[in-house]
Structure formats: structure tokens, C-alpha cells
Amino acid sequence: MPSVDLAAGERKAAMWAHxxxxxxxxxxxxxxVRRVRTREELADYARILAADRDSPSAVEVFDRVAPSALAEDCQAHYLLGYHHGEPVCSGEIFWHAGVAGIHDISTLSGSRRREFGGVMTLAAVDSARAAGYDTVVLQATAEDEPVYRELGFRTDGWFTEYPVPIVPLENRGYTTREQLLSIGFEHVHVENDRYDGPQTGVxxxxxxxxxxxxxxxxxDDGDEFSVWPIDDESLALEQEAWRLYVAAWDAGDHPPARLTELNALLEARNSTPPATARTMFAQWRHDERDVRHDENGPSYLMRRR
Incomplete structure (x- = not known):
């Protein structure tokens, strides 16, 4: 594969506060401002995030992870801001390792310049304080850094993002499913969760x-995964759930009741690695299909490194 020269992209301040x-x-x-509690509210949250980040896939992602995102013990709390009863802004606070991280403060374009972002940030800090968290962190653009300084945050360094250019399939040397299989890539049956790439599946x-x-x-070229065996019954149920999901997606319909039932049944099996799970590195490559998936699986393959 040819080497790639990366150009520095967005630069953000690493900020924290007590x-x-x-x-x-x-x-x-x-x-x-209130915490998201229902699937409808989560859909509104995803819609605002998708519009602000120009990332339509956020709506699908949050629809698929709704049971986990809405669970009371979820480490992420999603917040919605309502202006005259209409959801116009959103934010997330994530609890981990004794630190509360504030993420994705977003406002619909028609509701900006009203200080709603600052209100959402303070609401997130209020949640952290109520939960007993002393340290709160966030990332801010150079434009927003002074705003967060006025709220009591301090800058402790800078993050620089390096966007990775997409290399066309035809320049990778292997473009078809058969070619990828010939060099060790294998079939992906199911994708249960996706965010910046495959997260969970079979x-x-x-x-x-x-x-x-x-x-x-x-x-640099792959991600680290926990993997473990799947029994025949679970595989059959996962494949059934996948076919129902693809059919609903292609038709533009809401997920059927059977899919909701299967997701609830399989969640404990497919999201929590057992003690016997092993760690591996994997690479992912898309095949020649123009669609993102069909009833047999996503349009990419996996190879163990």
C-alpha cells in the first residue's frame, strides 16, 4: 500500500475544570434542559447531532444502540435542550475513571447565537456535580476556548486532528470480494453497532x-477487538435480526416488533465479552458492492492480523 502524507486538520484545546x-x-x-429518557427523545438528540456534524449516520447509530443508550446505568447521559417545546440543542456527558467528559455540544443552525451551547455545557457540569464528579473535561476549538475559559475551564494542551484521506478501492490492488478472500479476508455476518467503523457484530x-x-x-492499519465463539442458536437469531433490520432499512420502515424482541434477547450475548474471550487485531476492507449491506451481511470483510 502506498504511503500517505497526512496534513494537520482541526486543532482543539484540551480543557478541564473542577x-x-x-x-x-x-x-x-x-x-x-433534560436528560434523554425515551426513544423519541434519543431520535431528536441524534437528529440534532447529525445536522450539526453533517453526519446522517448518527440517526441510524443511535436507533440501533437505543436499549444501551437509554439504560439507567449507561455511562453516557444524553441531554436535550427545548426552546418553546421544540428540541434545538443537545450534549453528552460521559462518566469514566472518575472524570466527567463533556462531548458533542450541538445546536440547530436556526437556533444559534442565543448562548444555548453555554447553557448545555453548564447543565452537563451540573449533572457531573450532582453525581459527585470533581473533574470535568472537554475539547474546544480556538474560537470557543475563550467562552469556556469564562466558565472556569483551563487549557492544559492542544489536540491536532489529522484527517486520513480515503484511498480509492482501485488503488488498493484488491477490489472484489473474491480478491479480498484470496488474501485472507473473511465474511462478516452481522454488524450490531457502528461508530467510526464496526463496533460489535459477528x-x-x-x-x-x-x-x-x-x-x-x-x-495505523487495524483495530483491537475482543472475540469469542458464538453458538448455533445465537448465530441463527443474529442472522434473523440482521435480515429484519436490512429489510426495514431498505423499505424505510420502522424496525418490526420481532427485531426489537431479538435485540433485547441478544444484547447480553453480543455486547459483553466473557472471561474466556481473546484479543486480536483486525483490518477491514469494503468489497465492490455499491450498497452498504444486504441480507447476507455488510459490504466489507475482515482479516485477522
């Missing part, structure tokens, strides 16, 4: 179907 030093948001008559590994869960540690 929650006790950040002022309380308090009530505001023109904006009500794929052949050394010719045997196995569950996989991405560990979110990124490397």
Missing part, C-alpha cells in the same frame, strides 16, 4: 463465526 469552580446553570425561561475468524467487540484502541 466542577465546584464552574457556576451553576440554573433555570432559564427560554430553554429547558464475523468469520479462521473460518468459524465469532462475536466481536471493538476495544476502541486505534492503530
Amino acid at each position: 466542577s465546584a469552580e464552574v457556576p451553576s446553570g440554573g433555570p432559564r425561561p427560554d430553554l429547558e 464475523a468469520d475468524i479462521d473460518g468459524v463465526p465469532r462475536y466481536f467487540v471493538r476495544l476502541n484502541r486505534f492503530f
Whole structure:
């Protein structure tokens, strides 16, 4: 594969604050902020995020992970801001390792310049404070950094993002499914969750179907996964759920009741690696299909490194 020269992209400040030093948001008559509790609210949250980030796939992603995202013990709390009863802004706070991270403060274009983003940020800090978190962190653009400084945040460094150019399939040397299979790539049966690439699902590994869960540690050419065997019954149910999902997606319909039932049944099996799971590195390549998936699986293959 040819080498790629990366150009520096967006630069963001790494900021933090003690929650006790950040002022309380308090009530505001023109904006009500509350935690997302229902699938309908989560859909509104995803719609705002998708519009602000120009990422339509966010709507699909949050629809598929709704049971986990809405669970009371979910580490991420999603917040919605309502202006005269209409959802116009959103934000996320994520609890991990004793730190509360604020992410994805977003506002619909028609509701900007009203300080709604600041209100959402303070609401997130209020949530962190109420949950007993002392340290709150976020990333801010150079334009927004002074705003967060006024709220009590301090800059402790900078992140620079390096966008990776997409190399056309025809320049990779292998473009068809048959060619990819010939160099060790294998079939992916099911994709249960996706965010910046496959997160969870079922794929052949050394010719045997196995569950996989991405560990979110990124490397130059592949990702780290936890993998474990899948029994015949679970595989059949996963494939049934996948076919129902694809049919609903292609028809533009809401997920059928049977799919909701299957997702609830399979969630514990496909999202929590057992103690016997092993770690592996995997590469992903799309095949020649113009569609993202069909009833047999996604239009990409996996290879163990």
C-alpha cells in the first residue's frame, strides 16, 4: 500500500475544570434542559447531532444502540435542550475513571447565537456535580476556548486532528470480494453497532463465526477487538435480526416488533465479552458492492492480523 502524507486538520484545546469552580446553570425561561429518557427523545438528540456534524449516520447509530443508550446505568447521559417545546440543542456527558467528559455540544443552525451551547455545557457540569464528579473535561476549538475559559475551564494542551484521506478501492490492488478472500479476508455476518467503523457484530475468524467487540484502541492499519465463539442458536437469531433490520432499512420502515424482541434477547450475548474471550487485531476492507449491506451481511470483510 502506498504511503500517505497526512496534513494537520482541526486543532482543539484540551480543557478541564473542577466542577465546584464552574457556576451553576440554573433555570432559564427560554430553554429547558433534560436528560434523554425515551426513544423519541434519543431520535431528536441524534437528529440534532447529525445536522450539526453533517453526519446522517448518527440517526441510524443511535436507533440501533437505543436499549444501551437509554439504560439507567449507561455511562453516557444524553441531554436535550427545548426552546418553546421544540428540541434545538443537545450534549453528552460521559462518566469514566472518575472524570466527567463533556462531548458533542450541538445546536440547530436556526437556533444559534442565543448562548444555548453555554447553557448545555453548564447543565452537563451540573449533572457531573450532582453525581459527585470533581473533574470535568472537554475539547474546544480556538474560537470557543475563550467562552469556556469564562466558565472556569483551563487549557492544559492542544489536540491536532489529522484527517486520513480515503484511498480509492482501485488503488488498493484488491477490489472484489473474491480478491479480498484470496488474501485472507473473511465474511462478516452481522454488524450490531457502528461508530467510526464496526463496533460489535459477528464475523468469520479462521473460518468459524465469532462475536466481536471493538476495544476502541486505534492503530495505523487495524483495530483491537475482543472475540469469542458464538453458538448455533445465537448465530441463527443474529442472522434473523440482521435480515429484519436490512429489510426495514431498505423499505424505510420502522424496525418490526420481532427485531426489537431479538435485540433485547441478544444484547447480553453480543455486547459483553466473557472471561474466556481473546484479543486480536483486525483490518477491514469494503468489497465492490455499491450498497452498504444486504441480507447476507455488510459490504466489507475482515482479516485477522
